[in-house]
Amino acid sequence: MTLLKRIPKVDKVLEWPGVRELLARHPRPTVLAGVRDVLEALRAAVRAETLDEGELDEAAVTARIERELARLTAPSLRRVVNGTGVVIHTNLGRSPLAAQVRPHLDEIAFGYSNLEFDLEEGARGSRYAHVENLLRELTGAEAALVVNNNAAAVLLALSALATGKEVVVSRGELVEIGGSFRIPDVMRQGGAILREVGTTNRTHPRDYREAITSETGLLLKVHSSNFAVVGFTAEVSSQELVAIGRESGVPVMADAGSGSLLDLSRFGICGEPTVQEFVAAGVDIITFSGDKLLGGPQAGIIVGRAACVAPLRRHPLLRALRIDKLTLAALEATLRLYRDERLARAEIPTLRMLTASAAELRARGRTILRRLRRALPPQIRLALVDGISQVGGGAYPLLELPTTLVAVEAGGLSPQELEERLRRAPVPVVGRIHRGRFLLDCRTLLDADLPLLAESLREVADLNPVR
Template sequence: MSISEKQQELLRRLPGVDHLIHLAENDPRLQPLPKSVLVRAIRETLAELRRQILEQPATADDRWDDSFDMIARIVQKASVVQAYNLKRTVNATGVVVHTNLGRSCLAREAIDHLVQIASCYSNLEFDLKAGRRGSRYSAVEDLLCELSGAEAAMAVNNNAAAVLLCLDTMARGKEVIISRGELVEIGGSFRIPDVMARSGAILKEVGTTNRTHLRDYQQAISNDTGLLLKVHTSNYSIVGFTAAVTLEQMVTLGRQFNLPVMEDLGSGNLIDLTRYGLTAEPTVQASVAAGIDVVTFSGDKLLGGPQAGLIVGKTAFLDRIKTNPLTRALRIDKMTLAALEATLRLYRDERQAVSRIPTLRMLFARRPELEGRANRLAEGLRALPGDRLAVEPIDLSSRAGGGALPLLDLPSCGLAVRVQGLSASRIESHLRANTPPIIGRIENDRFILDPRTLRDDELQLIVDAFEHLLTHSTTTQTNSHGDH
């Protein structure tokens, strides 16, 4: 790319880093900054200006001799550099377990217990009764056994780790028989065959994508078989001409050939969802009751807790899994354990779990509650000055998300928002840049707000963001008219 004389002149006129550091030393807004932050802000400011000169020379200005303008740019950049990368967001998408937005929100009890444990010493690996070293798994093992009916339990850092650890312990160097229709990809391109290969187990597919019979497993069993594996397809569903082997059939077959049976439930669930008007989803209790030797599932999906991989099952297998050297590499930390324990305790009373765990509360929210929240938000938006904002109540469908309940549409109602002179994508990008960022969705060139995933105290945040959008976009239009 050839550079014009004007571009060369503008590049030459850019001040040096040392000169800008000297200017910053006299500015009270920049004096308190750590040196590393100041230097980074200066370098990134200069890099943006160089890029603007090279890529958009027509928009490049020549105010860089103005020290006030340069310092103002550096101050703005420094505020960005100083800001946290991990930010609280407002989820207006209607996707309850939103993987990109951190999956499940924690219950207040989990947050309080997490803060207490994180801010103080704890008995993480200390047996208070015996006065000697203990096991971190004891914090949640009794609770998991109580809730699931299993003999033993433990927790690691996520469900992929749980699957990897179990396969490595129970079937390294052995064949693992699994239905072809259950070779799922669990997100981020992590696939069951890849996890299995990394564990040292040997994949042996049986059946077809849509139909697998008991005889398919029987015919595949050999002296090299180490495990029968069943994977719940929690993130997709095969419908129509289908057949699958039941848990009870798998257990009977495993006992006949003296083979352990493992099930990966993916998005683990401890509640019968049909009681709340949702489609059926397998429960951990049902898998344990069916006699499955080892069951793995996530803590941060339908369970509504922190990211964790939970393993429940027979003591003989759990004892081996706990002593696997990989366990230390995949172990759960004290803050996650604290949040997980508090979440599990809520499940002792199902009514309390449903009312206190945000994931369950959002999934089970009824239309009157959603309409009330949508109406309050609409009133706030319509009260904003000017006539550029149009707010329309609409019916829509929310989603469970998080690789769970793929066929479930949650009937909801929300708002479609238009702003005169702005496309839906412009609205979306502006709100995404808000503090805190507000994440919605776009349908038919309308910006959609779904109240299912909104808290009552977040409604005013959205109103404030739209007020800023209206003011900012009006100012931009006015300035552009003035330039002409």
């Protein structure tokens, strides 16, 4: 208990020169909270007999208080290094924006804009006009509208087109995705009446035809998101569903989910229809996400026939679901890149990561290794190993992308201890543990991440000196 007596009182600590400097930089209540937290942690360490005597020196305690203040004052929403290999990682913010988006975003964020002002007419305008022509140009659709996410887009379409009416959906497409978002629940919220057809694994055109009555408002096709039904299966294509809809005079809606505007099949990424294919098939209303395969900000994009989009524009729910000026600015700048497919693939991070070849990633891995080794102490050991990446974001659930991984070892730390320390670093690093090794995937490590990664690894080394 001798060490407990050495732990100073709060008022004494506040008089230390180093702590007075902290008081000059931070509000007194914040410094006071930091001091109390550190002193309580020191007492707990003494009781657990895990504290070295030197940790009670004034300099050591002051440094610890400074680290605690950095933690207390850090923003809750922070930059994270994604080393998981999941490209569209929902928990890590999905798709990072292209660098070309930043100038337009800065310009709109830090000044006034013509968000809802028609500069030609000198009168009130529509915020949706800033992206509608681009979406029509890129998809071939007659009309377009944007809301705050794809769930909102589906809800708005159902509310505007099918309230009080039956919506026919294949039983195999009644999905639940992240956050307990269920298609049947959204349909009920939108006032639509669910009419299931087919079975979990097989649905035929006749199932839709037999379900259509005078009460039918929509035929709905839903993206399967993050699962796949394989084996003895059958589903009705968009073209077949449109033909059935035309026969009966019932509009067809498709929830396209991740919303790809590029055909990625030549890169070995197959099975995901593009938005343009849905439009070409004659689907009346298509909804999809802006922040998944599109590689833009979170948004729910709606394209389709003008006669079907018009009721959505007039619906009172639209105001509650509208997107803000920053989302519009980021989405517009992203969509402009799609006017040149080569530019989009090279500059939009999600597309660049998804289409990187195994050879490119191996070469990138060697470059990353060289850069990190130059910046790190010897107790951080790095090696390259082969592995698999995933698309994420509810797209291509069965697809495995060959990749190169950086295996990291740090002194005597276990992979679990290393993972925890990196996750809690000032610049958090998130990787994965596989077969007893902590791994970082070169596919999802951005160039701008490397200095941050080196900084976090150096901190781990400082906390874990060579034994």
